[in-house]
Amino acid sequence: MSTPTLEKKSDGPARSEDATPYITVTFRLRRFNPEELEEAYWEDFTIEIDPKERVLDALHKIKWEEDGTLTFRRSCAHGICGSDAMRINGRNRLACKTLIKDINPEKPITVEAIKGLTVLKDLVVDMEPFFQAYRDVMPFLVTNGNEPTRERFQSAEDRERFDDTTKCILCAACTSSCPVFWNDGQYFGPAAIVNAHRFIFDSRDEAGEQRLEILNDRDGVWRCRTTFNCTDACPRGIEVTKAIQEVKRALITRRF
Amino acid sequence: MSVDSTAPTEPSVDNPAPLIEPPRARTAKTPKATRTNFELYGWLFMRLSGIVLVVLVIGHLLIQLVLDGGVTKVSFAFVAGRWASPFWMTWDLVMLWLAMLHGANGLRTIINDYAERANTRFWLKMLLYTATVFTVLLGTLVIFTFDPNI
Incomplete structure (x- = not known):
């Protein structure tokens, strides 16, 4: 029924083999789990990701494929609900509106909870x-x-x-x-x-x-x-x- | 979810957030709403006194340090000669009061912003107010009771 989609899919891999869009990016996340450790600490995750994707996509990739205990808020994922404000490379931004290519993926990208509010777990604060x-x-x-x-x-x-x-x-x-x-x-x-x-x-x-x-x-x-x-x-x-x-x-x- | 059982009692480098009893709880320690315009007047005073001080201080520095031989001319006789005129007495008096109150109010806001514990904040401000009152009174006393034949 959806022949156009199928056709696109069939020549998709051929194109991406020439120049893969994926790059290796290190995410340095501020982890805090009061049930395990009283101190917060930095943890590095190195993943393959398209630089045109957003920081939220990277966090999803980490949570879904590397470490399921990573905790953060997100709801709409399109910059309207205001759930995923976090401190990315030392600046407060929405993870769902920040493209990885815009924040220098050559260096480790730091992601931490917003400041001034009590951290409950990882990137989740008491609002x-x-x-x-x-x-x-x-x-x-x-x-x-x-x-x-x-x-x-x-x-x-x-x-x-x-x-x-x-x-x-x-x-x-x-x-x-x-x-x-x-x-x-x-x-x-x-x-x-x-x-x-x-x-x-x-x-x-x-x-x-x-x-x-x-x-x-x-x-x-x-x-x-x-x-x-x-x-x-x-x-x-x-x-x-x-x-x-x-x-x-x-x-x-x-x-x- | 209980915040108090998991959160550290004191803010630290790792948990910089102060533990605020939710929801901005009005505890016995919470100061009551003042319903005065003190902060408004304080803010406005900083702007207005700042404008006046620019003129007063730059004029003062020019006369004392630049014009007419610069700093070498400043002596007891020079000060005595200036304070013989009511104009310079008023100038110095206004400058003293405005500069002291402007500086004290600025430091008060800095203490409010940076002091972390209520006790520290209170005693720093008491020290500040004492120093300010002492300096203003002493300066005023000298300007009014200055005797060139001392």
Whole structure:
């Protein structure tokens, strides 16, 4: 029935024999299993893989073919669910959006859990403090009065105002790249501020004042040191530091 | 899944993450929400005092070190002559206060960011505040009670 597929398959091997796309790459993974060893350690895996594949594919290959105990999170594997943020070659990225050819496969590629959150096993961290900060800024629409019978209207310009911060997928790449968050984890962190920004600047929302009050406190936006780590880390390209600065400006213009 | 049974109690090189009681638990030690604008004013003060200090400090350095013979001219008589004028007294007083508060607030944020234990943080800040108050009061006293005929 599917002759085209069969035809392609038959001359596939012939082509790949001339120039195999596979290269040998070493992955240096940060392993931690509290049930076996109290210390974390580095473990090297050398695999044959197409450099056009992603780091997530390499992790799958290692887990499925070499060491089944390797633990990491992933769900959609297409850069939308935000499960597989990890520190690859010292930078926070999504494993499912990072191609191996883009991160110099000639040297060992280091993969470790994101920093600032308690490591539970291998690349899996306890995300609860991160989500608690997210919940603390009330990331939902708050309105007064009667519900309209139809949708709440909004002009294209009003929608554009917070368009950038709607892209957040809560992967924690920004928050776990923030040196202020690394210290005591009490700072709200870029992700929570981005999601507060999304509602503060939404013309339909009426709790902007409350959210600003929450972020005005000791561990709110004023702890931001403008290091731009969050903007560099964001796999969705959100201008995180800019959003934080806009919240600061909103606080100042509200007061004076 | 129990976090507490498996996670180490102290952050280490291998487990750099601080153990945070989930979910950002409000324990007895957690400071209450202040609901003040202290951090806002602190942040704003750093920006505004910084702008003023650029003018004051560069002017001060030019006069003291560059113009009119440079650093060799600075002597007791030179300082006494400058402080005879209320303008230079005000200049130095404003510079002293702004520089000390600017520096102290900057160090306060650095201590907040880098001190790992609540106790360390508290005592470092107490040391900082004591030093700041002492320097500001001493400097102010000297500027106002300076006697050129000492």
